[in-house]
Amino acid sequence: MEITLTIDGKEIPFKSTGAAVKRYMAQFQRDLLKDIMKMGVANIDFDNMTEEQAIEWMRDHIDFNMFYDVAWVYAKTANPAIPEPFTWLDSFDEFPILDVIEPLQELLIKTIGSKKK
Template sequence: MEITLTIDGKQIPFKSNGAVAKRYMMQFQRDLLKDILSMGATNKGFEEMEEGEKVSWMRENIDFNMFYDIAWTFAKTADNTIQDPLSWLESFDEFPILDIIEPLQSLLEKTIASKKK
């Protein structure tokens, strides 16, 4: 699955495939699934939360450094020519992480979802 988001006026592709978890482990020496699960579960879907609930839940549950790493991994999977994580982030004047968390959620779901019913 691939999506494109506009960040700082640039069209940035993000992609999920079978290599995402391995790329994340190779770059950050952490397990992607464990990091995703460490963000905690909620009784409501993110899209069902009120804006204040979203901000409160994110503040309590999301390690934003980890989410920058996840975003970079999806971007690197879509475009193998991008630089290391810090150089990539420095290429943006603005990187509104709160604006991209929700759109990237679908990629996270595809990465960890099971096809079993």
């Protein structure tokens, strides 16, 4: 699956493939699936929280650095020519991670999801 997002006026492609989890491990020496599970997001009922409560919960429990890493992995998968994470992120004046997380969730679901019913 591939999507394109506009970040800081630039069209950036992001792509999920079977190699995304391995690329994450190779670059960051962490397991993507374990990082996601550690956050415990699957057990939280955000529908019964106010927006303020949800933001407070996220601030206390979510490692936003991980999402920058995930964004880089999917961008690197779509375009192998992009530079290492710090150089790539420095190429943006603004990188609104809260705006990027939601569209990238679909790629995460494709990476870790199951087709079993």
